[in-house]
Amino acid sequence: MVLLADSGSTKVHWCLVTASGQYSDVFTDGINPLFQTSDAMRNSICNQLLPKISQLLWAGTLTHVFFYGAGCTPEKKVYVQKALEAVFKKAEVSVESDMLGAARGLLGHTPGVACILGTGSGSCFYDGEKIDWCVPSLGYILGDEGSAAVLGKRLVGDLLKNQLGDDLKEFFFEEYNTSMADIIEKVYRQPFPNRFLAKLSKFCADHIDDPRIHNLVYDHFVQFIRRNLVQYKASAPIGFVGSIAYYYKPVLEEAMKAEGLPMGTILKDPIEGLKEYHKDVIIPTTE
Numbered sequence: 502m503v504l505l506a507d508s509g510s511t512k513v514h515w516c517l518v519t520a521s522g523q524y525s526d527v528f529t530d531g532i533n534p535l536f537q538t539s540d541a542m543r544n545s546i547c548n549q550l551l552p553k554i555s556q557l558l559w560a561g562t563l564t565h566v567f568f569y570g571a572g573c574t575p576e577k578k579v580y581v582q583k584a585l586e587a588v589f590k591k592a593e594v595s596v597e598s599d600m601l602g603a604a605r606g607l608l609g610h611t612p613g614v615a616c617i618l619g620t621g622s623g624s625c626f627y628d629g630e631k632i633d634w635c636v637p638s639l640g641y642i643l644g645d646e647g648s649a650a651v652l653g654k655r656l657v658g659d660l661l662k663n664q665l666g667d668d669l670k671e672f673f674f675e676e677y678n679t680s681m682a683d684i685i686e687k688v689y690r691q692p693f694p695n696r697f698l699a700k701l702s703k704f705c706a707d708h709i710d711d712p713r714i715h716n717l718v719y720d721h722f723v724q725f726i727r728r729n730l731v732q733y734k735a736s737a738p739i740g741f742v743g744s745i746a747y748y749y750k751p752v753l754e755e756a757m758k759a760e761g762l763p764m765g766t767i768l769k770d771p772i773e774g775l776k777e778y779h780k781d782v783i784i785p786t787t788e
Contacts, residue, residue: 502517502518502519502520502562502563502564502783503517503518503563503564503565503566503567503779503782504516504517504518504554504563504565504566504567504589504592505517505518505567505772505775505776506566506568506569506570507569507570507599507602507606507770507771507772507775508531508532508533508568508569508570508571508599509531509570509571509599509619509620509621509743510533510536510571510572510621510650510695510696510699511530511531511619511620511696511699512528512529512530513528513529513530513531513532513550513570514526514527514528514770514772515528515529515550515554516772516775517554517557518776518783519783520783522783524776525554525557526772527550527553527554529545529546529549529550529553530545530549531571531620531696532546532570532584533571533572534572534573534577534578534580534581535572535577536572536692536693538580539581539583539584539587540584542580542581543583543584543587543588546584546585546588547588551588562591563589563592564591564593564782565593565594565595565779565782566585566589566592566593566595567595567597567775567779568581568582568585568595568596568597569596569597569598569599569601569602569605569775570596570599570602571598571599571620571621573596573597573598573599574598578596578597579596581596582594582596599623600615600623600624600625600632601627601631601632602771602775603615603616603617603623603625603742603743603771604625604627604632605627605771605774605775605778606742606768606770606771606772606773606775606778607740607741607742607765607766607768607771607774608627608629608740608774609774609777610629610630610778611629612626612627612628612737613626613627613735613737613738613739613740613765614626614627614730614733614735614739614740614765615627615739615740615741615742616647616725616729616730616741616742616746617741617742617743618647618648618649618725618741618742618744618746618753619648619649619742619743619744619745619746620648620649620650620695620696620699621638621640621641621645621648621650621695622638622644622645622646622647622648622651622725622729622743622745623635623638624636624638624729624730624733626733626735636728636729636732636733640695641654641695641698646721646724646725646729647721647722647724647725647729647745648699649698649699649700649744649745650695650696650698650702651698651721652699652702652705652718652721652745653697653698653699653700653701653702654698655717655721656701656702656704656705656717657684657688657698657701659717660673661681661684665713665714665717666713669708669711669713669714672704672708673704676704676707677701677704702745705717705718705749706748706749709749709752715752718749718752719752719756722749722752722753722756722757723756723759723760726756726757726760726762727760730760731760735763736763737763737765738763738765738766739757739762739763739764739765740765740766740767740768741753741765741766741767742767742768742769742770742771743769743770744769746767747767747768747769750767753767
């Protein structure tokens with residue numbers, strides 16, 4: 502059996518694939534070595550994942566774990582690997598960036614440009630096996646254009662600065678049962694402000710028909726395109742994974758067309774493509 506994982510800052514999509522091709526999907530809180538220690542990540546795996554998959558492990562030996570995650574830089578991925586190896590002692594563990602997971606899930610072995618628009622954002626040129634080069638995403642403070650966290654940050658900033666009208670500001674406070682003081686507290690004094698801001702971005706999806714919100718989201722994508730994608734000078738279609746790309750597809754397509762870039766596949770997450778990419782190691786095994 503093989504365990505696949507696509508991890509953002511908000512959630513991990515785990516997929517346990519048996520030798521016969523059957524699979525089970527499980528979701529847990531996000532794992533990110535930029536914000537968590539190995540012990541914290543191991544505890545998350547033990548407390549959230551294992552209770553959900555333990556009853557499935559009787560079907561055979563877990564031979565491989567392929568984990569693709571946000572924050573899994575060459576310097577940080579060793580901490581995720583340590584946490585996984587402590588839990589799955591008999592499996593061969595591979596940890597790579599969520600960007601490589603997106604590229605393999607979208608493009609398989611075909612070269613091209615792959616993008617992530619989820620809680621965070623990223624993009625890369627993929628040579629068919631590995632990432633050839635990428636424009637740095639820089640996180641939600643310095644970059645992450647196109648992401649849910651930055652969309653939430655822009656939305657809240659515009660609302661609190663009275664840029665979107667009193668009616669939208671009142672709707673927002675009512676729908677989220679929040680206030681300026683509460684937002685300031687959660688952004689500046691509590692952990693994972695990127696997750697908090699990403700959740701607030703849902704307000705844009707709920708009100709996308711309002712021209713003010715549509716324009717905000719459209720400009721959000723234009724900034725991602727101009728600050729990231731134009732640097733790749735791509736002639737082939739550009740693919741996207743992530744909830745923001747998936748749920749705001751019409752606006753993203755509108756921005757791509759206006760900026761003169763070719764639109765490729767949009768997936769909610771890369772797991773389906775990763776199943777195909779790693780199919781060669783899904784072989785019958787027994788204890």
